[in-house]
Amino acid sequence: MQKLIISVIGYDRPGIIAAISRVLFEQGCNIENVTQTILQSQFAGVFIASMPSEFTVESISRQLEKEMTVMGMQVHLMPFSLQPPCFQGTNSQPFVITTQGPDRKGLVAGITEVIARHGANVTNLQAVFKGGETPGDNIMIYEVDIPESTDWQAFNMDLRERASELNLQISIQHRNIFEAINRI
Numbered sequence: 613m614q615k616l617i618i619s620v621i622g623y624d625r626p627g628i629i630a631a632i633s634r635v636l637f638e639q640g641c642n643i644e645n646v647t648q649t650i651l652q653s654q655f656a657g658v659f660i661a662s663m664p665s666e667f668t669v670e671s672i673s674r675q676l677e678k679e680m681t682v683m684g685m686q687v688h689l690m691p692f693s694l695q696p697p698c699f700q701g702t703n704s705q706p707f708v709i710t711t712q713g714p715d716r717k718g719l720v721a722g723i724t725e726v727i728a729r730h731g732a733n734v735t736n737l738q739a740v741f742k743g744g745e746t747p748g749d750n751i752m753i754y755e756v757d758i759p760e761s762t763d764w765q766a767f768n769m770d771l772r773e774r775a776s777e778l779n780l781q782i783s784i785q786h787r788n789i790f791e792a793i794n795r796i
Contacts, residue, residue: 613662613663613664613665614662614663614665614669614691614692615644615660615661615662615663615691615692616641616660616661616663616669616672616689616690616691616692617658617659617660617689617690617691617692618632618636618657618658618659618660618661618676618687618688618689619656619657619658619659619687619688619689620632620655620656620657620658620659620676620680620685620686620687620688621654621655621656621657621685621686622654622655622680622683622684622685622686623653623654623655623684623685624650624653624654624655625655625683627683628655628657628680628683628685629646629648629657631679631680631683632657632659632676632679632680634679635672635675635676635679636659636661636672636676638675639663639667639671639672639675640663640664640666640667641661641662641663641664641667641672642661642662643659643660643661644660644661644662645659645660646658646659646660655685660692669689669690669691672689673687673689676689703759703760703761704732704733704757704758704759704760705757705758705760705786706735706755706756706757706758706786706787706788707732707755707756707757707758707784707785707786707787707790708753708754708755708756708783708784708785708786708787708790709723709727709753709754709756709771709782709783709784710751710752710753710754710782710783710785711723711751711752711754711775711778711780711781711782711783712750712751712752712780712781713750713775713778713779713780713781714750714779715741715742715749715750716778716779718778719739719752719778719780720737720739720752722774722777722778723752723754723771723774723775723778723780724754725774726767726770726771726774727754727756727771729770730758730762730763730766730767730770731758731759731761731762732756732757732758732759732762732767733756733757734754734755734756735755735756735757736753736754736755737752737753737754737755738751738752738753739751739752739753740752755787768784771784
């Protein structure tokens with residue numbers, strides 16, 4: 613079976629996931645992975661689905677666009693390929709980097725530049741900017757895979773230096789510790 617990636621974006625409303633999943637089911641597709649969120653008032657979803665060989669990306673795209681256009685949504689489909697090899701296959705450890713501080717341009721760029729320079733990969737990012745100068749109101753949570761070969765001391769020092777330059781408080785924890793501390 614071929615796989616495809618489906619991205620859907622538009623104004624949030626009830627029934628979006630129901631409509632997408634119904635169309636995919638009717639086209640013989642199986643949803644294998646999905647991530648979805650609401651960014652301010654906008655729905656953003658990405659799906660990976662397997663597709664039976666008797667269907668094409670174009671035919672499924674037409675059906676999804678027909679359904680989703682009525683809802684005011686934009687849809688994009690493309691074939692899924694495992695090439696090049698996924699970064700997650702390397703020997704790495706999962707960490708959570710949390711920053712808090714006043715909102716301003718360049719925060720995400722500044723932190724992710726350091727992460728990338730040290731060969732780490734951002735696997736998930738959540739950023740909530742409410743504006744203003746109250747540090748607790750502006751939070752970014754980066755889930756990162758850090759290769760075991762990374763010079764941890766240099767990585768930690770560079771991140772803390774950049775956070776200081778950006779007037780951010782920073783916390784770096786192994787994901788297992790982060791999850792244990794933040795259980796509800």
